[in-house]
Amino acid sequence: MASWPSWLFRRETLLAGAALILAAGALVAWYWLQATVLTIAVAPRDGTEPELIKAYADGLEADRAGIRLKILSLDDVRESAAALQDGRADLAVVRPDVSLPTNGLTLAILRDQAMLIAAPEASGIRSFPKLAGKRLGIAAHKDADVRLLQNLLGYYGLTLDTGAGANAGASAGPVPPRGVRLVPVDHAAVAAALRARQIDAFVSIIAPSAPKALELVAAVQSVSRGGKVDFVAVSEDDAIIERFPKLQAVTIPGGLFGGQPKLPEDDVKTVGASYRLMARASLGRVLAADVTQHLFEMRTTAGQATAAADYILAPAYETTAAATSARIPIHPGAIDYFEREQHSFVDRYGDTLYLIAALAGGLASALAWLRQRLANLRRERIDEVMDRLLAIIDEARTLSDPAALAALTVEIDRLATDVVRYARAREPDARTMAAVSIAIETAKATVAECRQALAGREPPAAPGAGKLRLHLAGTDAPA
Numbered sequence: 001m002a003s004w005p006s007w008l009f010r011r012e013t014l015l016a017g018a019a020l021i022l023a024a025g026a027l028v029a030w031y032w033l034q035a036t037v038l039t040i041a042v043a044p045r046d047g048t049e050p051e052l053i054k055a056y057a058d059g060l061e062a063d064r065a066g067i068r069l070k071i072l073s074l075d076d077v078r079e080s081a082a083a084l085q086d087g088r089a090d091l092a093v094v095r096p097d098v099s100l101p102t103n104g105l106t107l108a109i110l111r112d113q114a115m116l117i118a119a120p121e122a123s124g125i126r127s128f129p130k131l132a133g134k135r136l137g138i139a140a141h142k143d144a145d146v147r148l149l150q151n152l153l154g155y156y157g158l159t160l161d162t163g164a165g166a167n168a169g170a171s172a173g174p175v176p177p178r179g180v181r182l183v184p185v186d187h188a189a190v191a192a193a194l195r196a197r198q199i200d201a202f203v204s205i206i207a208p209s210a211p212k213a214l215e216l217v218a219a220v221q222s223v224s225r226g227g228k229v230d231f232v233a234v235s236e237d238d239a240i241i242e243r244f245p246k247l248q249a250v251t252i253p254g255g256l257f258g259g260q261p262k263l264p265e266d267d268v269k270t271v272g273a274s275y276r277l278m279a280r281a282s283l284g285r286v287l288a289a290d291v292t293q294h295l296f297e298m299r300t301t302a303g304q305a306t307a308a309a310d311y312i313l314a315p316a317y318e319t320t321a322a323a324t325s326a327r328i329p330i331h332p333g334a335i336d337y338f339e340r341e342q343h344s345f346v347d348r349y350g351d352t353l354y355l356i357a358a359l360a361g362g363l364a365s366a367l368a369w370l371r372q373r374l375a376n377l378r379r380e381r382i383d384e385v386m387d388r389l390l391a392i393i394d395e396a397r398t399l400s401d402p403a404a405l406a407a408l409t410v411e412i413d414r415l416a417t418d419v420v421r422y423a424r425a426r427e428p429d430a431r432t433m434a435a436v437s438i439a440i441e442t443a444k445a446t447v448a449e450c451r452q453a454l455a456g457r458e459p460p461a462a463p464g465a466g467k468l469r470l471h472l473a474g475t476d477a478p479a
Contacts, residue, residue, distance in 0.1 A: 035068045036287065040091040041083035043074040044142070048308035049093045049110055049275055055305035059298040067290060077144070077275070090280055091291070096328050097246040097273045098144045104278035105331035107292045111311045114208050114250040114272035115148065117232035118217055119201035120194060120224035127232060128156040133175045137185035137199035139216075145205040146182070148273060151244055152234070153180055187212065190219040201232070205272065207311050208252045217257045227259065231268045240271055245327045247271045276315075279331050288333025296337075314338050382422065382432055385415050389439040396443075396450045405451045412443050 042053045050073060057069035072089055074080050081099035084092035094104055117136070119125040125134065131153070138145075150160045161181040175181045185193045185202070193199045202220060206213045221229050234240060237249040250272040255262040277295065279288050295312065302309035315330055317323035320339070323330040392408050399405055419436050422428070 035064075035066050037068045037070055038090040038287075038291070039070045039072055039088065040093075041072045041074055041080035041089035042093050043077045043080040045073060045075055047275070048306065051306040052110065052302060052308040052312075053093070055302035055309065056295060056298060058305070059301045060294060062301075063298075065294060067287070067294060084278060084280055087280070090283055092278055094276050094278045095144060095273055096276065097148060097244070100246060100328065101278070103281045105281050105288075105329055105334075106315050107277045107279050107288060107331055107334045108295055109274050109276055109313050109315050111207055111275040111308065112248075112250060112272060112313065113205050113274065114252060114270050115152065115203065115205055115234070116208060116213060116216070116252070116270070117201055117203045118220045119230050119232070120220060121226060121228040121230055122224065123200050123230065125201050125232060126230045128152065128158070128234070131180045131201070131232070132158055133177050133179065134200040135175060135181045135183050135198065137183050137190060137193055137202040139185060139187045139190075139204060141184075141205070144273070148205060148247070149182075149203065152240065152271070155236075155240060155243065187215065187219075190216060191222050194220065194223040208250070208256060210311075211307075214257060217263060221257075221259060221263065228261065229257075229263055231264050232270075233268050234270045237269050237271055244271075246273075248274060276328075279333075281331070283331070283333070285331075285333040285336065288331045289336045290333075292331075292334045292337040382419070382428055382436060385419055386436060386439050388415060389436075389443045392443045393446045396447045399450065400454060402451065402454060405447055405454065408447050409444070412440060412447065416440050 040053060040057075042050050050071075053069070053071060057071060060067055060069060069091075072080075072083060074083065077093065077095040078099045080089070080092045081094045081101045081104070083089040084094065084104050085101040091107070092101070092104065093110065094101065117125075117131075123134075125131060146160070146162065153160050157178065159176070159179045161175065161179045183193075183199050185199060190199075190202050194202070202216060204213065204216055206216075217229060221227055231252065241247055241249055248271065250270050252264060252268040252270060254264055254266045254268075257263040279291065296314075299309045299312055314334075315323070315328075317326065317330060320335055323335055324332060389412070392412060396405060396408055399408070419433075419440070423433060
């Protein structure tokens with residue numbers, strides 16, 4: 001049988017192996033305790049979302065949370081949706097009416113926008129059909145906002161005229177009877193444009209409670225003699241949402257803009273779009289719940305950096321089935337947070353704990369087997385020596401050749417030398433060494449007895465042998 005190297009059984013070697021196992025376990029634990037880094041695609045650059053997500057990322061790092069955000073800044077929400085779609089991002093700021101990734105699920109609404117159309121009371125513009133042949137002012141806008149307005153006007157059989165020019169001075173030409181001319185107007189010039197009859201109403205796709213929305217309504221109110229403002233309502237909001245499913249119904253509550261009389265007098269139904277934080281559908285449920293929880297719990301902290309944190313809200317839904325089967329579904333992990341059904345520590349890490357326990361049990365069994373194996377290997381050579389010594393004892397009694405017995409004596413000495421070297425290297429137990437000593441002594445004694453017995457059976461010497469005989473010249477007499 002092949003012998004194992006002696007250094008393998010030394011105490012230093014075993015301690016070094018145990019240290020390596022502990023180091024490997026520590027490395028695995030360190031890896032599991034590292035924060036999870038998620039890439040988030042953020043757009044548009046000129047929106048409020050980049051500042052909000054930056055404040056969120058800073059808050060996560062400051063709190064040493066288990067999640068970190070790697071921000072991927074993009075110019076347009078189409079690009080951020082594409083980044084989520086093709087796997088470059090785990091999270092993304094998405095505007096569903098512009099581009100909705102097929103693998104995206106909602107975590108939260110970052111900003112709800114409503115189509116706000118306001119006009120002085122004297123204009124008589126209270127519904128979309130009343131916009132026919134009118135000039136509609138709009139401030140800095142995005143292509144998606146223009147498309148949203150165009151779709152709504154088209155629903156009412158109106159066309160949007162955007163080719164009138166790039167400034168308010170180009171609004172002097174006639175407007176087609178079934179058309180609505182869009183006239184660019186700066187926020188600060190809304191009241192002046194209304195007084196000069198360059199525009200008849202003003203439109204903005206904006207969060208109704210945003211400071212700019214309040215300023216725009218105040219500008220329109222300043223032009224109205226009685227201080228009253230008409231808001232264009234979308235009474236067919238359910239039908240429009242059915243027609244354009246990526247939009248959403250929005251209600252502007254009565255009295256939101258204050259004033260005397262209050263503005264608006266009653267709730268105003270309209271439609272709008274939303275900027276949403278979406279996650280890839282394959283993102284783990286627990287991780288999605290944690291992201292959503294941090295987002296809402298850090299609103300106060302993020303609010304110190306940007307007012308956009310005040311507009312974060314949970315997506316509305318009635319039942320879990322409705323939330324997960326909607327046209328813009330909600331991530332199950334976000335639902336767990338909203339419904340306070342987040343998994344406990346055991347629920348989250350039960351499988352991992354079970355795996356660790358199984359691995360620990362397997363490791364303990366392997367160590368026990370290794371210990372037993374090493375113990376067997378330690379005794380293996382001793383057993384071979386003892387077997388040979390017992391064989392020598394039996395063999396010595398059958399030999400009649402003094403040379404063969406002498407060879408057995410030499411072999412016994414060699415075996416004793418091997419035992420001494422082995423004992424110094426591998427430290428066998430005392431009982432084993434006592435048994436080996438007895439075997440060695442017995443073998444030596446047996447060989448010695450056999451040699452003595454063999455010497456007693458030698459033939460006697462010839463007569464006269466051993467006597468000194470003197471030979472004298474001429475005589476043959478014994479001395």
